Amino acid sequence: MIPIAASPITDGIAAVLAPDTLLVIGIGILIGMLVGAFPGVTATMAVALASGFTLTMEPTQGLAMLLTIYVAAQFGDRVPAILINTPGTPASISTTFDGYPLARQGKAGLALTTSAFGSAFGMLWGIAILAVAAVPLSAFAMQFGPPEMFALVVFGLTMMVGVSSGRIIKGLAAGAFGLFLATVGRDPITGDQRFTLGILELNGGIPFIAVIIGFFGVAEVLNQILTHRKSNRVQPITQMGQWMPGWKLMKRLSKPMGIGAATGSVVGLVPAVGGDIAGIIAWDNAKKASKRKHEFGKGSLEGLTAGDTASTATLGGSVTTTMALGVPGDSVMAVMIGSMMIWGIQPGPGLFSSHPDLIASLVTILLIATVLTLGLSLLRMKGVVKLLELPSHFLWVVILVFCMVGTYSINNSIFDVFMMLIFGMIGLFMLRFGFPPGPAVLGLILGPLAESNLRRALITDGWTSVFTSPIAMVLLLIAAAALILPPLRQLVKRRKAANEGKNVSATLP
Template sequence: MSDVLAGTAALLDPAIGLCLLIGVLLGTLVGAVPGITATMAVALAAGFTLTLEPLQGLAVLLSIYVAAQFGDRVPAILVNTPGTPASIASTFDGYPLAQQGRAGIALTSSALASAAGALAGILILVLAAQPLASVALRFGPAEMFALVVFGLTMMVGVSGSNVLRGLVAGAAGLLLGTVGRDPITGDTRFTFGMTELSSGIPFIAAIIGLFGIAELFNQIVETKHKNTPAPITQLGAWWPTRAERRELLKPSAIGTGVGAVVGVVPAAGGDIAGVIAWAQAKRASKHPERFGHGSLEGLASADSASTATMGGSVTTTLALGVPGDSVMAVMIGSMIIWGLQPGPALFVESPDLVYSLAAIMVLATVLALALALVRMQGVVKLLALPQQYLTAIIISFCIVGTYAVQSSVFDVVLMLCFGVVGLLMRRFGFPAGPMVLGLILGPLAESNLRRALVIDGVETVLTSPIAVGLILLSLGAVLLPWLRSTSKARKLRARVPENAR
């Protein structure tokens, strides 16, 4: 109880309140502009927050993360374009509702369902993080190595339809993670005589390049080929009737349940949860024929699920030290720079921090909901802002944010290089997520594996039930998508008549 009181009392600092408010405003704006993901915004903000106190910086980053889950529904509903990947399923019924003249009701219903899902996810964080960390405290080097491998392969497993490309990207990240000093001997490796690389690849420069600059470069390349529908600016009635509010309850409960489970799985973010919850709500609905044609049930299930994943994602990140999603991967890097190592030890060294973060997320959810319930005409106007203006502003912030971390021009050049690499990866279908995780978790996996080998040899990994179980789960995460696609291909070939081949 003392930890709870200490954690919540820390938020009485006016500076933290200001940081939280700034984060909510930024997150709402970020979500409302298609193409600017929450990961990109958090990565960019990370460079500016490193000069703040840890809790102040985390208040900015977490509130951006939370508020972006509300703002991204605006373009999904009004323009049929997801503001972030988490709102993909919101387009299924949100845009049809807007076309029916119910855009205001759709936006309000979405905000209410999103808030319900977010608060339920935060409750999971409060209840599950400590027990999960208590179990993980018993992990030795072998178990930690297996856990890190599990986190890496889970990201690869959900990185897209091509598992091989995900594996290649993850391997490239692991290779980048070896740059710098050897974790055991301290010898420099792969620095090519550049002292700037002696501490490893600058994390902030890498993530801003891979997520921010690469996304902007990709938008520039695709600008001529985009046919974005004109935004619907007539919102109509904005508050759902009593019958419509009752209609939201069941799908919101389904979405919250799905999101709570999916969120705990490393790397399975709101986009996956939203699609799964939408399908489950359709099966449970009395009117499944409305789904995809303007159903409030479909919208509520998708949005509550995508926000419910946040609590589980933060739980996995704090308790196990394995990023729950790409945003948490960025936050892990920032926390390490602040001297906070996510994982079981965090609950011993800073037990009140978890409750502070949960309180920040609750306040950010309430503020984001209040902002979303406003008519949002100002946010709607952002959708008509010329893309070239946004691109110039964001590139400038990327450069300034990267330079501010270490006052290094080398970091800026490296960021631009990673931007080009990220663009090429996107164009050829290689996901950036596994590369980032490899860069973050690679050194942790290497150091734990080598410690385990030094202590007891290779048998220490093979004789630990926990390590073996996690490694088997990791193999399943990589092999199951491949086996599933192979099975589908065989069934399709079996259905094709022999003379048609």
């Protein structure tokens, strides 16, 4: 028998098919489905909490856990969106447009099933994009020098700020705060201490896992405690009705699935633009292309399928930009970058050349997670309805305990727990006053990369090296457009509305 020579692809697949890694994937699926099913517990929060427990694992197992939670949450979050009209995560906002009306019509089971099929198709489409585009994009980025890497980080930061729900100024302030936090510790060039206040634990910088858990875990729970109202709780719909769609219906839904997959794949490749935006855009595009426009918003399976397909199709592009460029595709990927850096894996242009088996591992993890989660989603789980009836305060206690235990387990440090609580309070302030936490986390993680590359560029050729590089200039111009164009569009809309109001008043007798 001729032995088969090992290759990066077979090595990457074999690492995922190991029994311990498959066990981790199974645990991640259960956690992700539960996370998605509980309104208010976002995928970002779950991945942030899990990151504290995965840092002692092997990198492949850690990635399997975090990615699987992310995938499964994309399926589980459709359940509360359809049954109680509350998005489990932001990615399922578009699900509520038609999912809840369908449930009120006695078609909850059909809505859950078609949503699962659409989500799975979008996920598989995104995985195909990852498999095809990641390595070429990384090879292109290998040409980047310090000026281009600095411009790339600026591009990623401003893209996240530019899509901060119209809060550009507050997004910039949050990003600047994150960049300031990144300066605490040692100078990346000289190694000198700065802004440590004489605290020995800050010599290595602010522990970003503690910051992430504080922002996305503690702050979210505290905010829910402050805003929780029992009277606002919607009772879940229990009448499921028909479950499996017929072949004729699935054939009709192929068109909105295609629209959702195309929309999600394009949106997913843009850093920081998440599944919530993709889902809303795809829902609108499917409405324009449908012969049943009157059903949209009132219980349309086409609208439900298009939005859910698009929101999951973004995952492939998000993972691609994160791994190939080192720029997080969304807040979940920002958390994952922090974990990978602790594992000794630096996402960016050189990732796949230093870890050639990684792309095969990523694709295999996502494929297994998608197929298994789809199978779990198709089960007629009446227990899910019971989960939605559980009092929220039980969940809050569990999350806070996991926040503290997970943060402490990273370095066995009470100081890290203390920092987590401080940033939990800061994160609560940001949530209450409309400052998005995403840009702050991105600034903390990517700040050292931006600073070190800028200073290397300045030491070598001065500012001219930045402004004479075509790639750097294109990235910086796109970054500037991401900040300037949204306010200009809002200004034009306001002026147009004001002029229409004047015209209407002028025509009145």
